[in-house]
Amino acid sequence: MQHRETRALCKEKGIVVEAYSPLTHGKRLGDPTVAKIAKAIGKTPAQVLLRWGVEHGLVTLPKSTREARILENASIFDFTLDETAMNALDALDEGRATGWDPRDQD
Ligand SMILES: NC(=O)c1ccc[n+]([C@@H]2O[C@H](COP(=O)([O-])OP(=O)(O)OC[C@H]3O[C@@H](n4cnc5c(N)ncnc54)[C@H](OP(=O)(O)O)[C@@H]3O)[C@@H](O)[C@H]2O)c1
Known part of the structure; x- marks a missing residue:
């Protein structure tokens, strides 16, 4: 969930954005595209997802035990x-x- 419009607005207003659950809660670490990129550069899928956030100027706060x-x-x-x-x-x-999801009002 990349929230491009929100990120663009925040950039315009000088608001720092946090990548919430930057590892997709662990749900997409097996994505084939992510895996392919990770393999090509000798990094892990988690590192690729976190670096993607950093490259976009996001604050990434991954959680691990x-x-x-x-x-x-x-x-x-x-x-x-x-x-x-x-x-x-x-x-x-x-x-x-x-x-x-902030769009849910319930
Ligand atoms: N999502 C929420 O509801 C929520 C609410 C309040 C605050 N936060 C904060 O938001 C941040 C994000 O936490 P999140 O749990 O939502 O999502 P996340 O950081 O996207 O994903 C965390 C999941 O990924 C696994 N993981 C972490 N590093 C990994 C690695 N290198 N390789 C494979 N799996 C890895 C973790 O398992 P292991 O722990 O077993 O490594 C955990 O299951 C945290 O700082 C958290 O305190 C989140």
Whole structure:
């Protein structure tokens, strides 16, 4: 759920945006496109998703209960994603809420 309109508005107004559940709650770490990009650059799918957020200027706050994953998730500042990879990841938007959806009024 990439919220492009909201992100564009926030950028215009100088508002910092957090990528809520930046690892898709773990639900899309097996996505084939993400896996392909990760394999090509020698990173993990989680690192690719987090780097995608950083490249877009988002604050990413991943959650993990495991030390190895916390270290893995923090190691995303020694590589970049090229335009082809960014475009491929941008194209994966499903509009899928992993948690509370602010559009739900109930
Ligand atoms: N979503 C919510 O409802 C909610 C509410 C309030 C606050 N937050 C905050 O928002 C942030 C995001 O948390 P989130 O749980 O919603 O979503 P998330 O960070 O997108 O995903 C967390 C899930 O991914 C797994 N994971 C983490 N690192 C991984 C890795 N490197 N490889 C494979 N799996 C990995 C975690 O499992 P393991 O723990 O087993 O590693 C957990 O199941 C956190 O800082 C949280 O405190 C979220």
